[in-house]
Amino acid sequence: MTHNRHLMDDYDDYENLYDPLKNDRQTRRSRKAKAGKHTPKKSESAIRAELAPIGGTEGGFETTYRPSRYEEGWLLNSLRDFYRQEYITDVLALVRGGKEASVYRCAARPGLGIDLLAAKVYRPRQFRHLRNDKMYREGRGILTLDGQDLNQSLHNDRVMRAIGKKTDYGKQVMHTSWLMYEFTTLQTLYNIGASVPRPVAASPNAILMGYIGGPTHAAPAxxxxxxxxxxxxxxxxxxxxxxxxxxxxxxxxxxxxxxxxxxxxxxxxxxxxxxxxxxxxxxxxxxxxxxxxxxxxxxxxxxxxxxxxxxxxxxxxxxxxxxxxxxxxxxxxxxxxxxx
Ligand SMILES: Nc1ncnc2c1ncn2[C@@H]1O[C@H](COP(=O)(O)OP(=O)(O)OP(=O)(O)O)[C@@H](O)[C@H]1O
Ligand SMILES: [Mg+2]
Incomplete structure (x- = not known):
């Protein structure tokens, strides 16, 4: 589909910039190889600016894990709330960078009852690999950060209009709803005794949950x-x-x-x-x-x-x-x- 292709083009450019598994040289090489065939829709600086929409990188925190230049702003911005709320004290390692999100091993605040936590940081919505999410959304409401369904809320006109018009704000609401489904599902399933990680906290771009695995190696699939x-x-x-x-x-x-x-x-x-x-x-x-x-x-x-x-x-x-x-x-x- 043309529309998807278009999204994937954006995503590929972003992958080159951001993918933590690629080093800078590889990145430059593969971007060079594409030159001529495809003109990126957005410049590197425009993309980087979008990677830090939540208040810039000031107030970042020191992490044992050394993120790549392109990963840093997004990672620290996405996890800052968890750090400030003292759920985590450090980011120790990247567990895996996937299409939809990257998962990091974090040190939990002492006293939380778990030593390690897994932070799933979603990729910026404009670069998320959409797995035909429309199909899954049918029959679901739109969840806000407090886990409430927007359709059930009385004062939702402004938000619904933003979603309908696909403004940046509207898209961010949909992005957060997507990950809030993950978080609220974990909450429900954890409470009814399913075998899922323990849900700990959610923010607009990330969720924090129990980490499965050992101190140096995460559990394999x-x-x-x-x-x-x-x-x-x-x-x-x-x-x-x-x-x-x-x-x-x-x-x-x-x-x-x-x-x-x-x-x-x-x-x-x-x-x-x-x-x-x-x-x-x-x-x-x-x-x-x-x-x-x-x-x-x-x-x-x-x-x-x-x-x-x-x-x-x-x-x-x-x-x-x-x-x-x-x-x-x-x-x-x-x-x-x-x-x-
Ligand atoms: N709670 C956890 N503890 C340890 N490792 C985890 C945890 N959650 C996720 N992971 C690791 O991170 C990977 C990506 O997580 P997840 O499957 O939720 O994201 P995804 O966006 O679907 O990624 P992918 O596209 O690779 O499937 C998992 O395959 C697993 O290796
Ligand atoms: Mg997966």
Missing amino acids: LSDVELDKDETQALFDETLRNIELMLMHGMIHGDLSAYNILYWEGQITLIDFPQVTSSQGNSQAHMILQRDIERVCDYFASQGVERDPAPILRRMWKQHVERREQDVAADLSRLTAEAE
Whole structure:
């Protein structure tokens, strides 16, 4: 699609400037190679200016981790609130730079009950790799930083207009909503006993959560692990338990696979929830759940647990989605009958 292509062009330029995994020389080389074929829409300085929209770099803090020149402003601005609110005292290392966000290992304030925290810093919205987020947004409201749904708020006219007109402010609201879905989902799931990192705090560009892994190495994803024969069945069951628990609360992960399940000391942890989908309000919910279950079954099949995803999907859908719809329909007809 032309529109997406256009966004990806912007993103590529940004990648070259920002990607912490590339060094400066590589960056310059690859930008040179592209010269002639493609004129960047924005100059380097314009992009850099946009990387520090939250009040400049003043008031930055010293970190053990040395960010690259292009990463620094965005990183420190995004994490400054957590530092000021004394959730973190230091940024220790980059865990991974992904398409959508970079995750950093941070030192937690003593007394918080955990030593290490993971800060997921979202890429600037204009460079975020959009995974067709419109599809996931159907049936969801717009969440503000306090976790409230804008549609439920009385004084939302100005914000709704900004979103409709796609002003910078409106886009920032949508960006924050996207990550607030990740944060509020973690809160709900953590409280109901799902295997997810403990949510700690959220800011307009970042979330802070429990860190999975050791002091020098973060937990690998299942996709990078060969499981022992005697643990596969239990881990498969645990994954299904989490999918089912979510569904019981009207949620579908939406991007579940062995890449978004971490493995550490015999336990799994599900991560990466911004695209969480409503099982009741989204017309694609069935397909999205099917894809999650199939990907999970694919991975466990590669580890020796062969299970047909179709009956698992059928049972869960029937039990937790159709039944719920029937309950709502029954409630409605009862209420109508009572009113007559
Ligand atoms: N709580 C955590 N503890 C330890 N490592 C984490 C944690 N959360 C995320 N990570 C690491 O950071 C990576 C990226 O996180 P996540 O999947 O949430 O972001 P993403 O934008 O989807 O990135 P990608 O495009 O790479 O999937 C994960 O694959 C994992 O390696
Ligand atoms: Mg991921």
